[in-house]
Amino acid sequence: MSEIKKWDIIKSEYLIRRPWLTARRDCVRLPDGRINDEFYVLEYPDWVNVIAVTTDGDFVMVEQYRHGLGEIQTELCAGVVEAGEHHLDAAKRELMEESGFGGGEWKLLTVLSGNPSTTNNLTYCYVAEGVSRISTQHLDSTEDVAVRIMTRKEVEDMLRKDLLKQSLMVAPLMKYLYMPDLSE
Template sequence: MKNEFSDEDKKWEVLNSEYLIRRPWLTARKDKVRLPSGVVMDEYYVLEYPEWVNVIAITTEGKFLMERQYRHGLQWIGYEICAGVCEKGETPLEAAKRELLEETGFGGGEWTPHMTISSNTSTVTNLTHCFVATGVERLSDPHQEATEDISIHLLSREEVRELLVNDQIRQSLMAAPLWKYFAEHHLL
């Protein structure tokens, strides 16, 4: 199939940008853009976020370290893997290790980059860097923030598989790396 445009020819030209809100957890802007075809869109909304990280953490005993917490958007309580934000000056790996220790008290082990994904390439500016940490151990008590109410659970491979198969992990940025992990390790 012949490509009529180079990748550069497919980019939209930003004619104007206006920030609608700039808060610590929500930055939204409205762009006026011109498409390569010449069509002008007066309102195209973009959400800006810092880089995110998440971790599939597996203990020395082979248990998956899972978190359970309330998520207000869906008004839902469910299982998740550890996740968080990259702070200024942190590499994604440093942020992932910090988040795991803060949220769960676990750390150490062998760390490998797993995948880098986007929650929505159409309207969101950041990426989520996913890691697998094997052989993690409890190093301290969790140091959760005042707004975090997270319970920690050690689940077997079979229990995590059942959560996935039965659509009990609703956060796509957490389900995707778990599905990939299970597929790569022939655990489906």
């Protein structure tokens, strides 16, 4: 069996650099010497999401319009890690901003990549158990987010019916709900 090796970057060129989209084209040398002069990478800041469970055992979810799919989606509270911000602080901030919930006991459940082939960021997935409403929402000017408090059964039904579409949220939910011994 041969040893897998990293590619050498010969040159990189940024095609677009915007606050929410950065794309670069790399010219790379493969381990066998071949050149691929068009490999594209999307650069993003790290993301966080939160499985927030209330003191009553319900799940804090949000609904919002997702333009890529053109649909209103039910999701976990989530967002971008700001420059210099710790992942846990970002998760707590996003939960508070989007839902008004906070407090509880927090732990990191898993760290995922949306697509390690073409993106450079990671998503840090936290569990916050025992949260309660301690404020109102503090949404950004472009956000329109509705809070939905759901029972475990309702979340499980949405998973069974394939109604949750964000894979970086479905994977940690499945781990939390169905593999609790692995998430400790």
